[in-house]
Amino acid sequence: MPTPARSRVPAGLPPSPAGWIITAGRNRAIDRLRREVSRADRHAQAALLHAGGQPEEEGPVRDERLRLIFTCCHPALAADAQVALTLRLLGGLSTAQIARAFLVTEATMAQRLVRAKGKIRDARIPYQIPGRSAGSAG
């Protein structure tokens, strides 16, 4: 650590108050500049000190629910099936509630959900967050 350039606060009135203020201000500025210069180093040191063991391997998103949203909303599923499936599996709504929102009977909605889940299983729609290259835009 560099020696602080800060001036001591004098006991009484300094011999030249104006001179003292200018010198104290300049020293303060030097201290500030020194701190700014070493900030990145100190942050890196702190990060190293506090990182316990091996850094954890992780994807960009760890939330399991996000992967499920991408599966439910896969473009290979019909749009209304995507919405219904997401409301059912992630929104926590019952089949009857979703059927009411879609203005269809509960049996119709139940069949739609079964068909969508069947397609996810049989066509092996992946349970993953799509990469940058994947998707309907390609």
Place this chain on the structure above:
Amino acid sequence: MKQYLLSMYQPDGGTPPPEVLGPIMAGVTAWRQALRDAGAWVFTARPHPPSTATVLTLRGGDVVCTDGPYTEGKEHIGGFTIIKAADLDAALEWGRRLTRITTLPTEVRPLHDEPAA
């Protein structure tokens, strides 16, 4: 690995002139080679036009033979390829490439897993 059927739907009627068909066929050949190189190719077939089809139907204990395709439509399956892919996204990617080449719709359908012979 799962198997998928990629069917190419083409409109009924004659084939396009050679100057149009040539580059498309070259593109499809390159696509098939890319599948082979990736170890994803299983089988390809190009049926003759629907007018060459014959349908066999069971009627009163007899099998009746009739001329023509089973269903008449404005499109027919012009060719199909069976591929191996890890999941639907991988299969769709191959299908996407084929549709860009042929400009025709491609239908992607998963096949049932057959027990190993």
